Amino acid sequence: MYGWIWRHLPGNAWLKALLSLVLALGVVYLLFQYVFPWAEPLLPFNDVTVDEGLGAVSGTV
Amino acid sequence: MVATDQGEQTQPSAPARPRRGRGPIATAVMVFGELLITAGLVLGLFVVYSLWWTNVLADREAREQGDAVRNDWAGRTDDGGPGARDTKDGIGFLHVPAMKNGEVLVKKGTDLKTLNNGVAGYYTEPVKSALPQDENGNFTLAAHRDGHGAKFHNIDKLENGDAIVFESKDRWYIYKVYKTLPETSKYDVDVLNAVPKASGVKKPGRYITLTTCTPVYTSKYRYIVWGELERVEKVDARRTPPKELR
Numbered sequence: 001m002y003g004w005i006w007r008h009l010p011g012n013a014w015l016k017a018l019l020s021l022v023l024a025l026g027v028v029y030l031l032f033q034y035v036f037p038w039a040e041p042l043l044p045f046n047d048v049t050v051d052e053g054l055g056a057v058s059g060t061v
Numbered sequence: 062m063v064a065t066d067q068g069e070q071t072q073p074s075a076p077a078r079p080r081r082g083r084g085p086i087a088t089a090v091m092v093f094g095e096l097l098i099t100a101g102l103v104l105g106l107f108v109v110y111s112l113w114w115t116n117v118l119a120d121r122e123a124r125e126q127g128d129a130v131r132n133d134w135a136g137r138t139d140d141g142g143p144g145a146r147d148t149k150d151g152i153g154f155l156h157v158p159a160m161k162n163g164e165v166l167v168k169k170g171t172d173l174k175t176l177n178n179g180v181a182g183y184y185t186e187p188v189k190s191a192l193p194q195d196e197n198g199n200f201t202l203a204a205h206r207d208g209h210g211a212k213f214h215n216i217d218k219l220e221n222g223d224a225i226v227f228e229s230k231d232r233w234y235i236y237k238v239y240k241t242l243p244e245t246s247k248y249d250v251d252v253l254n255a256v257p258k259a260s261g262v263k264k265p266g267r268y269i270t271l272t273t274c275t276p277v278y279t280s281k282y283r284y285i286v287w288g289e290l291e292r293v294e295k296v297d298a299r300r301t302p303p304k305e306l307r
Contacts, residue, residue: 001095028106036110041173045111047280048213048273049171049203050250051187 111208112278119179119210126151126178127166134230152192153229155181155202156306160215167227171203179210181271188253193227193234193267193290200227201253201270206277206284213273216284217243224305225269225288231296233303236269236288244275244282252285260287 005023009016040046083091130151154164168175171182181204183190191198204212219225219238227234240260245252252259253270262268267290275284294303 001092031103031106032110032114036107039107040111040115044280045278046173046205046208046274047247048176048205048283049184050245050247050252050272050283 115177115208116179116210119177119205119208123166123179123210123212126168126180127154127164130154130166150175151180152183153227156226156228156302157219157224158226158306159218159220159223160213161218162212162215164228165204165212167202176203176205177209179212180204181212184253187250188255190253191255191267193229193269194232195267197265197267198255199253199257199268199270201272203272206273206275213271213284214277216271216273216286217275219271219286225271225286226303226305227269228296228302233294233296235291235294235303235305237291238286238288240287242285242287245285247274247280247283249283249285252283252287257287259285262287262289266290 006016006020009019011019130153150169151166152169153167155167156164166180168178168180168182169185171184175182181202183192184201184203188199188201190201193200204210206213206216219241221238221240223238225236225238227236239262242252242259245259249259251257252272255268256262256265257268257270260268269288269290271286271288273284274280275282
């Protein structure tokens with residue numbers, strides 16, 4: 001997978017390394033900006049309120 | 062670029078680098094391994110995100126909203142420009158010296174959207190919170206233990222007799238902790254009652270209840286701290302804090 005990406009990047013090793021870095025940063029940006037904010041409420045790490053059982057289902061915690 | 066490259070000789074396509082021979086099983090194992098490594102990295106990044114990045118965002122947001130509330134109190138109105146913020150739900154600031162985390166903006170509501178901005182929210186459901194100026198009742202608050210500002214991270218440092226001070230536009234409300242409950246069910250809504258019997262009190266009074274999740278980094282149980290109003294001080298012109306905060 002990573003080998004395949006490396007082979008398909010253009011340029012010499014330096015350019016490939018630079019492009020890889022840009023790609024990696026892009027992925028981190030996408031994760032932090034979109035994926036994690038979406039995933040976080042679905043995970044049971046951050047509910048801080050007490051509520052009746054129904055509240056947890058409807059998303060209000 | 063190739064077209065302007067004068068030194069380059071046109072060559073018949075260079076012989077492709079000999080590919081290492083690899084059977085389909087070896088390829089499958091390799092891709093699987095790389096996926097596992099990737100998953101590990103993503104999970105690691107998620108930890109960084111939840112314990113660090115959300116704090117950065119929430120603290121920034123809370124500071125801006127807090128500034129807006131203070132400006133509003135001081136009579137400086139936002140001009141409605143792009144920086145203008147909705148301050149109507151920000152009712153004041155919570156100061157808990159034992160938690161060593163400065164002031165915490167208090168807003169209405171305990172939904173995630175509110176709490177994720179690094180503020181404490183007062184309950185509107187399942188049990189409606191009283192407000193500090195009410196004659197009687199329980200002022201019930203929730204905030205994050207970790208991430209998103211982690212405003213109640215140090216709730217376990219609170220002991221009986223510690224001060225919880227709420228600052229409104231014109232009053233300091235000084236509460237004293239009289240009971241902590243380090244672990245209870247997340248369905249234990251009775252802790253929010255106007256007279257929180259679970260804390261041992263029987264008569265109506267002016268109480269404050271802090272709730273957050275416990276143990277740290279999870280939400281399995283809830284940590285509860287109860288306080289009772291000790292006195293109210295008027296805010297003077299220079300907003301001199303009460304002696305508990307000095």
